Amino acid sequence: xxxxxxxxxxMFVQEKEAVTLDCTYDTSDxxxxxxxxxxxxxxxxxxxxxxxxYDQQNATEGRYSLNFQKARKSANLVISAxxxxxxxxxxxxxxxxxxVGNTPLVFGKGTRLSVIA
Amino acid sequence: xxxxxxxxxxxxKRTGEKVFLECVQDMDHENxxxxxxxxxxxxxxxxxxxxxxMKEKGDIPExxxxxxxxxxxxxxxxxxxxxxxTSMYLCASSSKGQPMNTEAFFGQGTRLTVV
Numbered sequence: 001x002x003x004x005x006x007x008x009x010x011m012f013v014q015e016k017e018a019v020t021l022d023c024t025y026d027t028s029d030x031x032x033x034x035x036x037x038x039x040x041x042x043x044x045x046x047x048x049x050x051x052x053x054y055d056q057q058n059a060t061e062g063r064y065s066l067n068f069q070k071a072r073k074s075a076n077l078v079i080s081a082x083x084x085x086x087x088x089x090x091x092x093x094x095x096x097x098x099x100v101g102n103t104p105l106v107f108g109k110g111t112r113l114s115v116i117a
Numbered sequence: 118x119x120x121x122x123x124x125x126x127x128x129x130k131r132t133g134e135k136v137f138l139e140c141v142q143d144m145d146h147e148n149x150x151x152x153x154x155x156x157x158x159x160x161x162x163x164x165x166x167x168x169x170x171m172k173e174k175g176d177i178p179e180x181x182x183x184x185x186x187x188x189x190x191x192x193x194x195x196x197x198x199x200x201x202x203t204s205m206y207l208c209a210s211s212s213k214g215q216p217m218n219t220e221a222f223f224g225q226g227t228r229l230t231v232v
Contacts, residue, residue: 035220045207045223091159104150104175105221109159
């Protein structure tokens with residue numbers, strides 16, 4: 001079974017508008033972390049934002065925020081005021097724990113976001 | 118500044134060749150990972166390592182092996198390259214024993230084509 005599901009293969013958004021990228025996850029571990037990464041066409045993976053399973057508040061980092069709904073097992077990324085430079089692949093990922101050391105990140109299939117001028 | 122460096126950006130190899138993909142990190146991270154990325158499939162874990170000379174299989178280890186003789190270096194080996202191993206390969210590292218919010222740092226990727 002898929003641990004991370006991203007149902008939107010591609011999304012379009014008008015410049016300066018907000019956009020939500022969907023992510024649902026599957027785990028029975030009470031302790032886990034959720035991550036979002038951005039991958040521009042150049043290929044590097046850029047860490048954007050993190051949400052812990054015990055965090056009471058939704059994470060925010062500049063124009064990025066994470067809409068965390070624990071009961072629904074969803075961790076959607078919201079990008080406000082989209083810019084042309086936001087055009088990229090976006091990956092949702094999860095780490096389950098806690099265990100000795102860090103367990104590997106498990107990734108979704110990604111969503112390609114295109115920002116239109 | 119954390120740096121994860123992969124030895125090649127682009128690589129073309131022939132079917133049946135033995136292929137080495139090298140990855141070096143300069144932040145003294147204990148954990149290192151190899152993923153492959155294919156369109157529509159996202160990133161899939163091949164192998165990972167928590168310490169020198171230690172390795173664990175990921176989700177798709179078949180056709181691959183790894184080597185970690187030094188803490189900073191993690192090599193992915195394709196014993197006999199096949200065309201279905203044409204893909205983007207991403208190396209990552211992270212620090213062990215840190216809180217759950219420790220992100221993994223990625224290299225720039227190696228696009229391997231097997232002909």
